Amino acid sequence: MTDAESELQGIAALIAERAAELTSYLVVEFGKRIPELPTDPSLVDLLNGSASSNLETLAHLLRGHVPIDEIQAPAAAVEYARRLAQRGTPPSALLRAYRLGQQLILRWASEEIARRVGDPALALQxxxxxxxTSFQYVDAVSxxxxxAYLTERERWLANRSAVQRETVEALLRGDRMDVGATEAALGYRLRQxxxxxxxxxxxxxxxxxDSERLLARLAQRVGSGHPLFVxxxxxxxxxxxxxxxTADVDLDAVAEVLAADGGGIRVALGVxxxxxxxxxASHLGAAAAHDVAQLGQYDAEVISYADPTVRAAALLVRDMDSTRRMVARTLGELATDSESxxxxxxxxxxxxxDRESFVATAARLHLHKNTVKYRVDRAVEARGKPLGEERLDLELALIACRWLGPEVLRPATS
Incomplete structure (x- = not known):
C-alpha cells in the first residue's frame, strides 16, 4: 500500500465518521442549487437516504473494502431515482446532483488532506x-x-398513459363518472x-x-395550468x-407560438x-378541424373550429360524394384545380x-377594387350562373374548395 493510499483511507474514515454532517450539508446545497428537485418532505427524506448511502459506499471504496468493478448504486439512491421519474423531474437534475455532490465532497476532502498531510507532494498524490477514484465511483453509480430512472419513467408513463386514455375515452363517450376520481386519474381539472x-x-x-414540448409552450402563453397530453x-x-x-383564448398568441416554435407540428383547435x-365538445371540434386539415392536406400551422368555414367544411366531409357533386354542379368551370x-x-x-362590397373585399385581400370586380366577373362567367342563383350552395361549394382542395376539384386539363 502506498502512502497516498494510506492517507486516502484516513479520509474515508473521516467521511464515515462525519456522514450525518456531510449528508445534511449536501442536501442543503442540492436544494439551493438544483431547483428542479422536489422539496416535499417525503422526497427530501429519500434524498437524505440517497446522499447518506452514497457517502457510505464511497467510504467503503476508498478504504479498499470493495473493488470499483463491483460498485453498484445503493438501494436508497435507486429508489430516489425511481421516485424522481414518477414525478417527472428532469433526469438532468439527477445527474447534476451527482456532479455537484462530487464537487462538494472533493472540495471538503481537499481541505482535510491539506490539514492532515504536511508533505505537499504526498498531499497532491x-x-x-x-x-x-471519485470519478470512477460517480461514473459507475450514475x-x-x-x-433505474429511465426504466421507471417508461413504465410509469406507459401505465399512466393507459389509464389516461381509458379515462379520456370514457369522458368522450359521455359515461357517468365521478368527477374527483376522474380528475385524479387524468392529473387534470375538469371544473374549468x-x-x-x-x-x-x-x-x-x-x-x-415535439408536440408535447409545443403544448407546454402554448400552456405557458395562453393557458392557466398544466395541460393534458394523450x-x-x-x-x-x-x-x-x-x-x-374564461372562454377567451388569444388565437394570435397561439399563432405566434406556432410560428416561432412549431418545428413541423400542426395544430387543430376546438372552441x-x-x-x-x-x-x-372542445375536443370534438378540434377533431373535426383535424379531419378537414387531413383530408384537404392543409399545410398551415393551425386550423381552428372557431372559423365558421371550417365548421361548414367539417359537415361537408361526412359525405364526400355528395360534396363533390354539389361543387361540380354549382361551380361549373370554376371547380377546376388551377391557380387562376x-x-x-x-x-x-x-x-x-363581405356582403358583395368591392371596397371591403379589396381591403381584406389587399387588392385594388377594380381587380376584385374583374375577378368576380370572371368567376361568375366561369360558373355560368348569376350570383343570386343557388346562393347557399355557392357559398358551401366555395368553402369546400377552400378547405378540401383537390379532393373536390376537377383536374385541370393540360
Missing part, C-alpha cells in the same frame, strides 16, 4: 487519487441510477374552461416529443389546455368550453362574405 387540440407532425422526426399514435396526440374561468361537457380558378374562388368567397 492523495488528492489526485481521491479525484480519480449509470445505475439513470438506468378547456381548449381542445389535436397535434400532429408534418413529416418531422420525434413528432410526439398520445394516439406515433404522430398524433389529443390535448387539452386549461384556460380557467373553448367549460366542464365535462366542454371537455368533450383558385384566385377567382378566393376572391368570390371573400366578396360574398
Amino acid at each position: 492523495t488528492s489526485n487519487l481521491l479525484t480519480d 449509470e445505475d441510477v439513470m438506468g 374552461h378547456h381548449l381542445g387540440l389535436v397535434l400532429w407532425s408534418a413529416g418531422a422526426d420525434n413528432g410526439l416529443a 398520445p394516439r399514435d406515433r404522430d398524433t396526440a389529443w390535448a387539452w389546455l386549461p384556460i380557467g374561468r 373553448p368550453d367549460a366542464g365535462e361537457q366542454g371537455f368533450r 380558378a383558385a384566385r377567382m374562388r378566393e376572391t368570390l368567397l371573400a366578396f360574398l362574405e
Whole structure:
C-alpha cells in the first residue's frame, strides 16, 4: 500500500465518521442549487437516504473494502431515482446532483488532506487519487441510477398513459363518472374552461416529443395550468389546455407560438368550453378541424373550429360524394384545380362574405377594387350562373374548395 493510499483511507474514515454532517450539508446545497428537485418532505427524506448511502459506499471504496468493478448504486439512491421519474423531474437534475455532490465532497476532502498531510507532494498524490477514484465511483453509480430512472419513467408513463386514455375515452363517450376520481386519474381539472387540440407532425422526426414540448409552450402563453397530453399514435396526440374561468383564448398568441416554435407540428383547435361537457365538445371540434386539415392536406400551422368555414367544411366531409357533386354542379368551370380558378374562388368567397362590397373585399385581400370586380366577373362567367342563383350552395361549394382542395376539384386539363 502506498502512502497516498494510506492517507486516502484516513479520509474515508473521516467521511464515515462525519456522514450525518456531510449528508445534511449536501442536501442543503442540492436544494439551493438544483431547483428542479422536489422539496416535499417525503422526497427530501429519500434524498437524505440517497446522499447518506452514497457517502457510505464511497467510504467503503476508498478504504479498499470493495473493488470499483463491483460498485453498484445503493438501494436508497435507486429508489430516489425511481421516485424522481414518477414525478417527472428532469433526469438532468439527477445527474447534476451527482456532479455537484462530487464537487462538494472533493472540495471538503481537499481541505482535510491539506490539514492532515504536511508533505505537499504526498498531499497532491492523495488528492489526485481521491479525484480519480471519485470519478470512477460517480461514473459507475450514475449509470445505475439513470438506468433505474429511465426504466421507471417508461413504465410509469406507459401505465399512466393507459389509464389516461381509458379515462379520456370514457369522458368522450359521455359515461357517468365521478368527477374527483376522474380528475385524479387524468392529473387534470375538469371544473374549468378547456381548449381542445389535436397535434400532429408534418413529416418531422420525434413528432410526439415535439408536440408535447409545443403544448407546454402554448400552456405557458395562453393557458392557466398544466395541460393534458394523450398520445394516439406515433404522430398524433389529443390535448387539452386549461384556460380557467374564461372562454377567451388569444388565437394570435397561439399563432405566434406556432410560428416561432412549431418545428413541423400542426395544430387543430376546438372552441373553448367549460366542464365535462366542454371537455368533450372542445375536443370534438378540434377533431373535426383535424379531419378537414387531413383530408384537404392543409399545410398551415393551425386550423381552428372557431372559423365558421371550417365548421361548414367539417359537415361537408361526412359525405364526400355528395360534396363533390354539389361543387361540380354549382361551380361549373370554376371547380377546376388551377391557380387562376383558385384566385377567382378566393376572391368570390371573400366578396360574398363581405356582403358583395368591392371596397371591403379589396381591403381584406389587399387588392385594388377594380381587380376584385374583374375577378368576380370572371368567376361568375366561369360558373355560368348569376350570383343570386343557388346562393347557399355557392357559398358551401366555395368553402369546400377552400378547405378540401383537390379532393373536390376537377383536374385541370393540360
